[in-house]
Amino acid sequence: MEQSSQLESFGRALVELGREREDIVVLDPDVASSTKTTYFAESFPSRFVRVGISEQDMLGIASGLAAAGKTPIAVGFAMFIIGRGWEQIANSIARQRLDAKIVGTHAGLSPHADGESHQMYGDVALMRTIPNMRVVVPGDAPSAVEALRAALEYRGPVYIRLMRGSTPTIYGEDIEFEMGRANVLREGSDATVIANGIMLSRALTAAEKLIGEGIDVRVIDMHTVKPLDTGAIEKTAKETGAIVTAEEHSIIGGLGSAVAETLAETAPTPMERIGIRDRFGESSRSYPELLAHVGLTPEAIAEAVHRVIERR
């Protein structure tokens, strides 16, 4: 698969959108050079707020800007803005149903070299528990851009989770993206892999592998974790009878949990979860190496498919 950078595409798209809409204000907690909001800053300096290394302050300011009719986009490392800023997001933004967008970059293990202080795999869980909040985890650069567009078309708080670095490109020019509606990327009838983020491309690789073993797997891009496309989950559960979720997030509280909650209540189905199994991260000089180290590989997905089919 070709590679592209979510942040590079996102940063360029911000400029385009900033040109279309004067109400957009971008906030930066001293990481613009890493998150690529520098492009917006260069184009629209008067609508760019450098708050310094003050994540909580930034989210409060976003609340005030939104209350005053602006559309703030607060962009920072997921660990620091979601971890430290959770309560500001809950109390000052979502509780007031304010139209602020929050973009957490360097999510999951993607800041691989920095180590566990920077690696955030609880953000989806944290954001999902806040009422009024929408949560989107795009799997590649084109869908990151679409997620941003969709978030801006929607009125209300949205969390978009992005990765650092170059990752496989999945979608082409013909991408269709609707917040809250899952995309079936590959048809199949033996089992379904529901994935998002970096694990989406790995699910597709796993599906290719499994074909050789005579197993025909469906792959679904569940880019929106909230509101969850429960209809798509129930449908695929009935049609394939076996589900594997794959996410670059803790198995506690993320996509796997959300899917399990739906299945348990409406369509109990054998299920396996691929994710970070309740451990801290660590440093690695290579992102793929670190993903493999914690078991986030196409091989692990394929093995889970075998296991879940046996349980069917």
Place this chain on the structure above:
Amino acid sequence: MNLITYGEASDFSGVELTELGRFITDLTAGEEPSLLGTMVQTTAGLKPLGSVLKGLRQRVLRMVAEAGSGHLGASLSVIDVLTVLYFVRMRHDPSNPDWEGRDRLVLSKGHAAPALYAVLAEAGYFPPGELNSLRKLGGLLQGHPENTIPGVDASTGSLGQGLSIAVGMALAAKMDEATHKVYAIIGDGELNEGQIWEAALTAGHHGLDNLVAVVDRNQFQLTGRTEETKALEPIGEKWRSFGWEVIEADGNDPSSILDALDVCALTEGKPSVIIASTTKGKGVSFMEGNKFSKAVPDASELARALAELA
């Protein structure tokens, strides 16, 4: 030539410390313009502080180049402060990292980990060979400080949290009537974080005279100048009004750093903060300023930098 080994300085009570301060000044005034000629104890035996510092800067450069990422500018700006603390001032024992009576150091600006690791290795906490595996999967030396590393007193890397941790350690020492000191090293950009000022209020309120904060005042944060991001000045007045003793120093001059630490040691009834003026990337002409804040030197830049430090 004077000789300082671990902990000598803080083994003295207040009055004796004054004398020690004078002792150092007397010795250095005549022959050396600074502390650079002072012999200090390293894992490889006694060495002059000046050559230790050059060697540490070279190590840091090699480490970041080898790892392929890391904050070079921030490490080079703070390395003199760390070196004076670990080789001249702090009471500690590399052969016994968990010794209860040791002075503690919290590197709140945890992204300067390469500097801390180089210093700890030179002091003998772990073999210098470990430095080659910075940021390597399964390696001892993680991208940001971890308390699993011998000599590291607190896990950091998320800015803004270290001073509170140091306040907790200082409060515990007071509860135990222990005599050790706690040092917290903070970035100037890091002063943007609200939690720093919460901790500053707490320390001032409790009059923690066993706590010393050092602000690495290198004028830059990640995206630019501190004063163009969120103006900090007058920094000294802010700390003073929070109940702290404020000392200004040249944070890239060991003598100036030690003089400031002497004042801290004599301060009673309140915490001290040293505003240490430094240069990001200090020691390598073409890295000074913010250019190598997060950049990694290529082979020819590394060679040029090492040559400057030879």
